[in-house]
Amino acid sequence: MGMPKVDYSLYLVTDSTPAILGNRQLTHVVEEALRGGVTVVQLREKTADTADMISTARELHGITQKYGVPLLINDRVDVALAVGCEGVHIGQDDMELSVARKLLGPDAIIGVTVSSIEEALRACKGGADYLGIGTVYATPTKTNTKDIIGTAGVREILGKIAEARFDIPTVCIGGINESNLQRIIFQSGAARKGLDGVALVSAIMAAPDPEGAASELFKLVKSPPAFRVDMGPADVVQRQVAQAPSIIQALTPNVEQVVQNFAANVALAIGASPIMAGYGEEAPDLCKLGGALVINMGSVDPAGLANYLKALRAYNQAGRPVMFDPVGAGATSIRREAVKTIMTNGYLDVIKGNEGEIRTVFGDSQEQQRGVDSSSTLDESRKARLVLALAAREKNVVVMTGKTDFVSDGESVFAIDNGHEYLGLVTGTGCTLGTAISAAIASRKANRLTAVIAAILHFEIAAELAAERPEVRGPGTFLPAFLDELYRIRQATASSELICDIQEKFRPVIFEFDKVILTARKLLRAATHLQIPIFVTTQNRARLGDTVPELQDLLAGAGPLVKADVDKTLFSMWLPEIASHSHFTSSPSEVVIVGLESHICVTQTALDLLQAGHRVYVVADGVSSSNREEVGVALARLRQAGAVVTTSESWIYECMGDAGIPEFKEMVKVVKETMGDTKVALQGLLGSKI
Ligand SMILES: Cc1ncc(COP(=O)(O)OP(=O)(O)O)c(N)n1
Numbered sequence: 001m002g003m004p005k006v007d008y009s010l011y012l013v014t015d016s017t018p019a020i021l022g023n024r025q026l027t028h029v030v031e032e033a034l035r036g037g038v039t040v041v042q043l044r045e046k047t048a049d050t051a052d053m054i055s056t057a058r059e060l061h062g063i064t065q066k067y068g069v070p071l072l073i074n075d076r077v078d079v080a081l082a083v084g085c086e087g088v089h090i091g092q093d094d095m096e097l098s099v100a101r102k103l104l105g106p107d108a109i110i111g112v113t114v115s116s117i118e119e120a121l122r123a124c125k126g127g128a129d130y131l132g133i134g135t136v137y138a139t140p141t142k143t144n145t146k147d148i149i150g151t152a153g154v155r156e157i158l159g160k161i162a163e164a165r166f167d168i169p170t171v172c173i174g175g176i177n178e179s180n181l182q183r184i185i186f187q188s189g190a191a192r193k194g195l196d197g198v199a200l201v202s203a204i205m206a207a208p209d210p211e212g213a214a215s216e217l218f219k220l221v222k223s224p225p226a227f228r229v230d231m232g233p234a235d236v237v238q239r240q241v242a243q244a245p246s247i248i249q250a251l252t253p254n255v256e257q258v259v260q261n262f263a264a265n266v267a268l269a270i271g272a273s274p275i276m277a278g279y280g281e282e283a284p285d286l287c288k289l290g291g292a293l294v295i296n297m298g299s300v301d302p303a304g305l306a307n308y309l310k311a312l313r314a315y316n317q318a319g320r321p322v323m324f325d326p327v328g329a330g331a332t333s334i335r336r337e338a339v340k341t342i343m344t345n346g347y348l349d350v351i352k353g354n355e356g357e358i359r360t361v362f363g364d365s366q367e368q369q370r371g372v373d374s375s376s377t378l379d380e381s382r383k384a385r386l387v388l389a390l391a392a393r394e395k396n397v398v399v400m401t402g403k404t405d406f407v408s409d410g411e412s413v414f415a416i417d418n419g420h421e422y423l424g425l426v427t428g429t430g431c432t433l434g435t436a437i438s439a440a441i442a443s444r445k446a447n448r449l450t451a452v453i454a455a456i457l458h459f460e461i462a463a464e465l466a467a468e469r470p471e472v473r474g475p476g477t478f479l480p481a482f483l484d485e486l487y488r489i490r491q492a493t494a495s496s497e498l499i500c501d502i503q504e505k506f507r508p509v510i511f512e513f514d515k516v517i518l519t520a521r522k523l524l525r526a527a528t529h530l531q532i533p534i535f536v537t538t539q540n541r542a543r544l545g546d547t548v549p550e551l552q553d554l555l556a557g558a559g560p561l562v563k564a565d566v567d568k569t570l571f572s573m574w575l576p577e578i579a580s581h582s583h584f585t586s587s588p589s590e591v592v593i594v595g596l597e598s599h600i601c602v603t604q605t606a607l608d609l610l611q612a613g614h615r616v617y618v619v620a621d622g623v624s625s626s627n628r629e630e631v632g633v634a635l636a637r638l639r640q641a642g643a644v645v646t647t648s649e650s651w652i653y654e655c656m657g658d659a660g661i662p663e664f665k666e667m668v669k670v671v672k673e674t675m676g677d678t679k680v681a682l683q684g685l686l687g688s689k690i
């Protein structure tokens with residue numbers, strides 16, 4: 001006996017009942033699973049007699065040894081002793097740990113089932129080698145389970161083990177399969193202790209291809225979930241909320257909900273592209289478009305629920321965010337069940353609901369809602385504690401709407417007191433707030449908590465502004481004004497950046513080099529007046545020279561607006577130093593590119609920026625290549641990829657948006673003073689493009 005270091009990542013518990021094994025041979029299925037990557041095997045036979053069990057165990061041990069994997073026996077210390085395998089797994093109703101240890105000796109592996117903190121601490125103190133924590137979810141494989149503890153229960157146990165400083169490996173068990181494994185590991189992890197692996201029966205033993213199933217599961221255990229989002233600390237959140245509304249722009253959520261028309265209008269007003277897609281089969285394609293999914297439980301029927309689950313699965317797998325709106329969650333038992341089903345079948349980045357809905361999602365069985373009403377019974381501190389607890393349990397962001405909205409990421413709670421009573425007098429405003437939130441979280445670049453808060457502020461401040469308009473006399477006139485204000489805020493707060501790369505050594509070879517410089521000078525002046533951050537790059541500065549001298553005075557004048565000046569070897573200007581800058585990480589940006597060469601560095605930069613979720617403007621009078629013919633081809637390609645190919649003057653006016661802005665006078669001066677340059681650059685560079 002004895003095996004120095006056990007890898008608990010993928011722990012297979014066998015089952016030879018016909019419902020699971022069919023008419024296949026147990027040893028054959030286990031060997032296939034071992035080939036697929038199973039790291040521990042437990043022989044679990046509930047009805048076999050001792051002689052048969054010993055015989056199977058012996059054969060199995062021969063196989064597991066070939067793969068260097070420990071074989072443990074469920075409950076039966078006598079069988080483990082007879083076979084001489086590596087150890088046993090015992091439950092709370094089986095032989096005592098101390099007795100098993102005495103019989104098996106110090107080197108045997110003894111695992112213990114635990115479903116509470118007390119059991120876990122007792123097993124740790126008693127010298128268990130690992131813990132099997134569960135049952136996580138109800139499973140037909142074992143129906144006589146005492147406690148279904150969910151990921152929250154697993155996390156509590158892990159937290160206490162860490163607190164008591166026990167360094168013991170742990171797996172969890174019960175209802176785990178390919179579609180929920182990563183979420184279970186993610187949501188179960190406590191601050192200082194995560195799971196070492198997962199134990200499964202049917203997901204492998206009943207699989208038609210046990211090797212393939214095990215190999216897929218092994219990959220999932222070893223890789224971080226696609227949906228995992230690191231949430232920034234609260235102080236970062238507070239800083240970023242200052243620029244809040246700019247977070248919602250150029251996003252593409254896919255929206256599935258009841259008040260579709262209104263939701264679609266809100267999405268468009270805030271710069272998102274809505275797709276109302278209730279058919280789950282479409283989701284795998286839709287999630288490739290890079291948006292977010294809204295599951296709005298406006299109506300619940302079996303077909304609808306199946307669609308929610310299909311879409312949820314597709315978006316989780318693609319690592320795209322999901323916003324769950326558990327409409328009327330507590331109104332009927334069907335809805336309560338639907339909430340449970342949705343929550344146990346996928347990861348929800350954000351859950352948004354009114355007090356009754358959030359209480360139901362948390363599992364408050366006393367909560368009986370009437371329809372989708374939003375009557376409130378909790379005081380503010382209890383509301384804050386509830387969203388905090390739910391977000392901590394689900395490891396996501398929770399929003400409880402109400403007169404004051406409460407938002408939490410499980411670490412901090414924010415209260416938002418904006419909005420207007422008219423929002424409560426128009427149908428669907430709650431649902432469309434979900435649309436706004438989904439648009440904000442659609443970009444993975446944004447901190448999720450910040451994005452959610454920003455979306456709420458955008459939405460509610462727009463309502464306040466709309467209600468103040470002179471033409472608004474009630475909910476009917478409020479609605480169009482509200483859409484206008486959503487749009488106006490978005491327009492006014494879109495954040496732009498300028499990326500520039502023009503080096504000295506290219507001067508003699510680039511087509512119309514001096515014209516590119518003229519445009520770059522104009523854009524730098526405009527950026528400086530409009531307070532647009534500037535990012536400068538050079539390609540191998542030592543060999544190809546610095547940024548041209550014609551731009552140096554303007555860059556010096558821009559001072560702190562020049563956020564980075566980076567030398568590179570990559571062709572793309574989208575360097576880690578730039579991509580990680582807070583201007584790009586806090587929200588999707590509108591980035592204008594000027595420089596060289598259009599078919600190499602400019603093209604790669606634009607494609608990278610698009611891929612990262614930003615909106616890209618390529619100014620046709622500000623980019624060039626050594627061969628003029630390259631330019632038109634590059635611009636056509638970028639246009640097709642989703643970049644906006646425009647001119648410098650058009651971009652400048654788009655950035656201003658409104659002649660009423662304070663900078664307008666200065667900007668007109670820039671445009672007038674560079675009128676001649678603009679003409680020369682357009683004539684010189686655009687002949688071969690567009
Ligand atoms: C790894 C692992 N964890 C838990 C169990 C459950 O064991 P137990 O509570 O003894 O229940 P039975 O398996 O005997 O029905 C397990 N087998 N393996």
Ligand SMILES: Cc1ncsc1CCOP(=O)(O)O
Nearest residue numbers: 139141142174175200201202
């Ligand atoms: C043995 C055991 N102990 C708790 S749940 C369970 C069975 C898990 O089976 P499955 O992985 O098929 O849900």
